[in-house]
Amino acid sequence: MVDPVVKPMSWGRYPRLAQHVVGMSDRHAALPLPTEGSVLPYGLGRSYGDSCLNGGGTLIATRGLDRFISFDKESGEIACEAGVSLAEIIEVALPHGWFLPVTPGTKFVTLGGAIANDVHGKNHHREGTFGCHVKSFELLRSDGTRLACSPETNADHFAATIGGLGLTGLVTMATLQLKRVASAFLGGQSIKFGGLDEFFELSAESAASHEYVVSWIDCLGSGETLGRGHFLRANILSAEEAAGRKQRKALPLTVPVMPPVSLVNHLTLKAFNAAYYNRQSPRVAEKIWDVDSFHYPLDAIANWNRIYGPRGFLQYQVVVPTADQRDVSEALLEEIARSGKGSFLVVLKVFGDRPSPGLLSFPMPGTTLALDFPILGDETFKLLDRLDAIVMEAKGRIYPAKDARMSPASFARGYPNLETFRKFVDPRMNSSFARRVMERA
Amino acid sequence: MSRVMIFGATSAIAQEAARSFAKDGASFFLVARNQTALADIAADLKVRGAQSVATHIADLSDLDSLSGLCDKGRAALGGIDVALIAHGILPDQKACETSVDATLGALRVNALSPAALMIRLGEILVAQGSGSLVVISSVAGDRGRPSNYVYGASKALLSVMGEGMAFALGRAGVNVLVVKPGFVDTPMTAEFPKGALWASAKSVGEEIAAAVRKGKRGIIYAPFWWRFIMLIIRFAPGFIVSKI
Ligand SMILES: Cc1cc2nc3c(=O)[nH]c(=O)nc-3n(C[C@H](O)[C@H](O)[C@H](O)COP(=O)(O)OP(=O)(O)OC[C@H]3O[C@@H](n4cnc5c(N)ncnc54)[C@H](O)[C@@H]3O)c2cc1C
Numbered sequence: 213m214v215d216p217v218v219k220p221m222s223w224g225r226y227p228r229l230a231q232h233v234v235g236m237s238d239r240h241a242a243l244p245l246p247t248e249g250s251v252l253p254y255g256l257g258r259s260y261g262d263s264c265l266n267g268g269g270t271l272i273a274t275r276g277l278d279r280f281i282s283f284d285k286e287s288g289e290i291a292c293e294a295g296v297s298l299a300e301i302i303e304v305a306l307p308h309g310w311f312l313p314v315t316p317g318t319k320f321v322t323l324g325g326a327i328a329n330d331v332h333g334k335n336h337h338r339e340g341t342f343g344c345h346v347k348s349f350e351l352l353r354s355d356g357t358r359l360a361c362s363p364e365t366n367a368d369h370f371a372a373t374i375g376g377l378g379l380t381g382l383v384t385m386a387t388l389q390l391k392r393v394a395s396a397f398l399g400g401q402s403i404k405f406g407g408l409d410e411f412f413e414l415s416a417e418s419a420a421s422h423e424y425v426v427s428w429i430d431c432l433g434s435g436e437t438l439g440r441g442h443f444l445r446a447n448i449l450s451a452e453e454a455a456g457r458k459q460r461k462a463l464p465l466t467v468p469v470m471p472p473v474s475l476v477n478h479l480t481l482k483a484f485n486a487a488y489y490n491r492q493s494p495r496v497a498e499k500i501w502d503v504d505s506f507h508y509p510l511d512a513i514a515n516w517n518r519i520y521g522p523r524g525f526l527q528y529q530v531v532v533p534t535a536d537q538r539d540v541s542e543a544l545l546e547e548i549a550r551s552g553k554g555s556f557l558v559v560l561k562v563f564g565d566r567p568s569p570g571l572l573s574f575p576m577p578g579t580t581l582a583l584d585f586p587i588l589g590d591e592t593f594k595l596l597d598r599l600d601a602i603v604m605e606a607k608g609r610i611y612p613a614k615d616a617r618m619s620p621a622s623f624a625r626g627y628p629n630l631e632t633f634r635k636f637v638d639p640r641m642n643s644s645f646a647r648r649v650m651e652r653a
Numbered sequence: 654m655s656r657v658m659i660f661g662a663t664s665a666i667a668q669e670a671a672r673s674f675a676k677d678g679a680s681f682f683l684v685a686r687n688q689t690a691l692a693d694i695a696a697d698l699k700v701r702g703a704q705s706v707a708t709h710i711a712d713l714s715d716l717d718s719l720s721g722l723c724d725k726g727r728a729a730l731g732g733i734d735v736a737l738i739a740h741g742i743l744p745d746q747k748a749c750e751t752s753v754d755a756t757l758g759a760l761r762v763n764a765l766s767p768a769a770l771m772i773r774l775g776e777i778l779v780a781q782g783s784g785s786l787v788v789i790s791s792v793a794g795d796r797g798r799p800s801n802y803v804y805g806a807s808k809a810l811l812s813v814m815g816e817g818m819a820f821a822l823g824r825a826g827v828n829v830l831v832v833k834p835g836f837v838d839t840p841m842t843a844e845f846p847k848g849a850l851w852a853s854a855k856s857v858g859e860e861i862a863a864a865v866r867k868g869k870r871g872i873i874y875a876p877f878w879w880r881f882i883m884l885i886i887r888f889a890p891g892f893i894v895s896k897i
Pocket residue numbers: 223252253254255256257258259260263264274294295315316317318320321322323324325326327328329330331332333376377378379381382383384510613
């Protein structure tokens with residue numbers, strides 16, 4: 213029959229690279245290796261830059277590995293193939309009172325992808341990263357070896373593969389410890405704050421009282437209004453509190469076609485950010501959400517990444533250590549505000565101090581900042597280089613899952629375990645990201 | 654809760670239909686050739702909500718064994734609410750063109766085996782006075798094409814037989830359903846957009862389950878608009894069909 217043409221991309225739709233795709237759907241089978249060239253596992257392509265791409269090489273699409281293996285409804289331990297999505301895990305587990313221990317801001321990621329980027333969520337201050345809850349997995353290497361990895365067995369491969377960017381082998385299946393929840397609803401507050409000092413006070417005060425904490429900052433605020441935003445905090449509702457509530461069925465919204473130019477520009481930005489900040493008039497608003505509206509607001513609009521137009525966009529996420537977090541966050545926000553180039557919203561969150569299990573895990577104690585930039589040419593890249601310099605000076609790091617442009621030096625400085633990590637890289641695995649930042653001169 | 658028997662349970666479409674039934678807590682009797690694949694699917698369906706899953710390894714081209722197999726499934730499930738016939742191969746058309754054996758071999762798996770199952774299962778369901786008998790055919794059976802007429806002929810047999818049985822068995826309260834999928838994408842690369850004509854195995858599987866729940870009978874296309882495409886192709890003059 214007709215062979216479909218596939219064009220894999222990352223979520224930022226930048227860079228665009230030609231590459232082959234082979235699928236894998238039997239976890240007991242050997243890796244589908246081409247006769248030459250490198251391979252890289254590819255989950256749902258929700259990484260933004262080039263860490264899930266392998267230009268000139270081959271991607272091994274893992275979505276065919278989508279079978280559940282076991283689910284213990286008493287203990288909350290679930291085993292699945294690595295291409296199962298977090299959305300599918302929720303669908304199976306939530307009706308039995310279990311939820312993901314840690315979730316990123318989209319549920320359309322695979323289990324393998326969540327492990328390979330050691331993703332974090334709004335409860336990092338409580339639960340650490342996704343990898344903290346992975347009990348074991350099987351790692352399939354290109355020489356055919358299958359390694360059963362856990363914190364106890366093959367612990368070195370376990371640590372290298374969590375946050376290992378798909379470079380250490382292909383995870384075929386994993387066992388995850390889910391988290392007991394009393395309901396599918398969350399209750400909490402949205403609090404308007406006027407600046408960074410207030411943000412850090414609210415963060416400190418909420419860490420103990422609230423499981424989920426995150427903030428949105430109006431990134432065009434400057435001077436008096438610099439660092440103003442909304443602070444969101446929530447806990448899962450008890451069964452009594454949630455009684456009678458129904459999960460809303462989301463409307464199927466989509467951005468059906470690519471607009472010819474980015475819809476995000478200085479004018480739309482100013483209007484949106486001001487409107488967003490002012491949408492709530494009282495300082496504190498009590499709120500109730502269901503799981504989807506709280507954790508995955510962006511998932512409600514399919515293909516929202518198209519609004520940035522055909523050139524695509526860059527997402528930028530960094531973490532700066534606790535010591536100078538206030539001043540460095542301020543310096544970053546000032547630089548972004550001055551440029552007027554940032555996206556709608558900056559996400560700001562204080563990470564907790566639970567150690568990340570991966571050699572290259574991104575989260576560390578400190579403050580993380582994330583935002584989108586439409587690609588407007590060279591200026592955009594120069595702005596990000598200036599931000600990098602501030603982050604490096606503060607001994608922070610940049611998140612590979614969101615990166616398409618950091619320098620090899622920035623990567624090496626941010627990730628001191630890089631040299632140890634290299635020993636675990638599979639000789640047949642490579643990515644555009646790895647070639648860009650990890651290859652030794 | 655429904656009792657579901659599936660032949661060729663490792664096929665992508667069958668798997669997706671089964672997942673949809675599993676959500677409603679169905680019990681399964683699954684038949685396929687590959688032991689490991691079948692065990693993986695059984696485990697998956699259990700996590701997704703299946704009440705129970707029994708598996709049976711069989712070579713469905715062994716025509717003499719098929720009646721016994723149907724009876725075994727019925728006994729294991731205590732009756733059959735849904736029987737789904739999903740096995741089939743894509744024969745090597747080029748090889749078939751010069752080999753009687755290859756052609757007959759393909760027709761045996763794709764046409765004779767399902768036909769034998771349809772007759773026996775039809776009997777069982779009529780005796781029960783209820784149930785759905787679903788057979789997966791293809792749009793390829795609607796018109797002979799130079800590039801795949803052996804495959805097309807096997808599917809044409811299923812379509813015509815199923816359509817006739819749908820009329821005949823409808824009177825006895827049995828729903829016979831012929832499903833004609835269009836281009837179906839492999840689940841391995843289903844995430845990559847490929848153009849409007851391609852449907853995922855998941856969407857086709859879910860359509861089948863939905864049609865069964867509604868008690869549909871007769872012929873359905875999946876997605877439905879293939880009916881219109883095939884209407885045009887059926888009426889297209891030979892000199893055009895000879896080129897597609
Ligand atoms: C709207 C949105 C919100 C997000 N929010 C957050 C957030 O809050 N926190 C956060 O941490 N991240 C967040 N992300 C990023 C996202 O969670 C990660 O990029 C995630 O890793 C994507 O998973 P994926 O399945 O799409 O993997 P891909 O992007 O396809 O691949 C990611 C990496 O995983 C590797 N990989 C995939 N499968 C396997 C496997 N089976 N074995 C080995 N390696 C494998 C790939 O090689 C690649 O290096 C967000 C992304 C989006 C689009």
